[in-house]
Every structure is written in structure tokens, then in C-alpha cells.
Amino acid sequence: MKILNINSSSNNTASTSTSFAEKVVAKLVSENKGSSVISRRTTYSDLPFIDETMLGAYFAQERTEEQKEALKLSDELTNEVLNADVLVIGAPIYNFSVPASLKAYFDLIARAGLTFKYTEKGPVGLLENKKAYIVMASGGTEIGSETDFAGNYIKLFLGFLGVTDVEFVKLDQLMFGSEPVIEKANQKIATIS
Numbered sequence: 001m002k003i004l005n006i007n008s009s010s011n012n013t014a015s016t017s018t019s020f021a022e023k024v025v026a027k028l029v030s031e032n033k034g035s036s037v038i039s040r041r042t043t044y045s046d047l048p049f050i051d052e053t054m055l056g057a058y059f060a061q062e063r064t065e066e067q068k069e070a071l072k073l074s075d076e077l078t079n080e081v082l083n084a085d086v087l088v089i090g091a092p093i094y095n096f097s098v099p100a101s102l103k104a105y106f107d108l109i110a111r112a113g114l115t116f117k118y119t120e121k122g123p124v125g126l127l128e129n130k131k132a133y134i135v136m137a138s139g140g141t142e143i144g145s146e147t148d149f150a151g152n153y154i155k156l157f158l159g160f161l162g163v164t165d166v167e168f169v170k171l172d173q174l175m176f177g178s179e180p181v182i183e184k185a186n187q188k189i190a191t192i193s
């Protein structure tokens with residue numbers, strides 16, 4: 001099993017979403033002998049925002065050397081996603097949404113012709129037969145609720161790319177008491193194979 005772990009917390013030492021995402025990865029590895037893991041920390045990867053050169057490169061029919069260069073990182077990240085069997089995304093809620101670095105990462109892997117395509121009936125995702133675990137932490141927001149613009153957004157985005165087999169490991173509303181939430185998350189992780 002090829003596992004791609006994307007963590008997006010700015011907390012580099014004691015992040016709840018990162019540590020539980022790593023627990024999910026460890027469980028998957030223990031259940032699937034011979035697994036490989038690629039890990040990315042979006043906040044510490046100097047990910048670029050899409051600029052005009054990249055925009056031009058995304059939509060060019062034939063790319064110049066400069067455009068190819070501009071897409072190098074996007075190509076690399078996109079290939080990692082295409083090659084993965086399972087995505088494990090660790091994300092806290094920041095200011096009602098996902099961390100900006102995770103959005104920047106998503107902007108780099110949403111590639112027409114590679115991860116989705118346009119058809120007469122609208123866009124179709126090209127990531128097939130993949131599963132995703134979204135490991136989300138929040139202070140007050142209930143994950144999956146109307147005001148959850150992070151979890152609902154990640155699920156929508158993954159669905160756009162074709163990943164519809166999505167499960168949440170919820171570490172939400174931690175400010176109201178973490179123990180029961182953590183216990184539930186651990187129980188959930190124990191069921192993962």
C-alpha cells in the first residue's frame with residue numbers, strides 16, 4: 001500500500017491533527033505489510049501561490065522551458081497523489097477554514113488533464129480507487145456542521161478529483177473537553193485496516 005500523508009498544522013511539535021494522522025499512518029502500515037509512506041508538511045514546504053507564469057503553464061497547449069520549470073513542484077506533488085493508494089490528510093481548522101498552506105497544496109495538485117478533466121457534462125475526477133482519511137482538529141467548530149468550511153471543503157475538493165471514499169477521524173471541539181473526543185478518535189483508528 002502506498003500511503004501519502006499530508007500534514008498542515010503550523011504546530012511543529014505538538015499538533016493534534018499531525019499526531020493523529022501519524023497514528024492513522026502507523027495503523028495502515030501495521031495492517032499492510034510492505035507499505036511505503038511519503039510525508040509532506042505543507043506549512044514547512046515553501047509552497048508557492050499560483051502566479052501568472054503558473055497559470056499560463058497550467059493552460060498552455062505546448063509549454064515553454066520556463067513554464068515547465070514553473071510546474072516542476074506541482075508535477076512532483078501531483079505524481080505523488082496519482083501514485084498513492086491512500087491519502088491521510090491532517091488538518092486543523094484555522095480561522096473558519098483550512099490552513100492557507102493546505103489550500104496552496106490543493107491548488108498545486110488540481111491539474112486539468114492529470115487529476116481531473118473537463119467533459120461536456122462538467123469536470124470529472126481522475127483519481128480512481130483511492131481512499132482518504134481526513135484527520136481534523138478544531139477548537140470550537142463541529143466537524144461536518146454547517147459552519148465547518150474546512151472538513152466539508154476538503155471532502156468536496158477530494159470528490160472533485162475523484163476521491164469519494166473518504167473517512168473522517170474527528171478531533172473537534174477540543175476546547176469543550178478533549179478526553180471523549182480523543183477516545184472516540186482512537187477507537188476509530190483501531191478499526192482502520
Ligand SMILES: Cc1cc2nc3c(=O)[nH]c(=O)nc-3n(C[C@H](O)[C@H](O)[C@H](O)COP(=O)(O)O)c2cc1C
Binds near residue numbers: 011014016093096137
Ligand atoms: C490561528 C488559529 C486559528 C484557529 N481558528 C479556529 C477556528 O476558526 N475554528 C475552530 O474551531 N478552531 C480554531 N482554532 C483552533 C484549532 O483548530 C485547534 O486548536 C486545533 O486543535 C489545532 O490543531 P493542531 O494541534 O493540529 O494544530 C484555531 C487555532 C489557531 C492557532
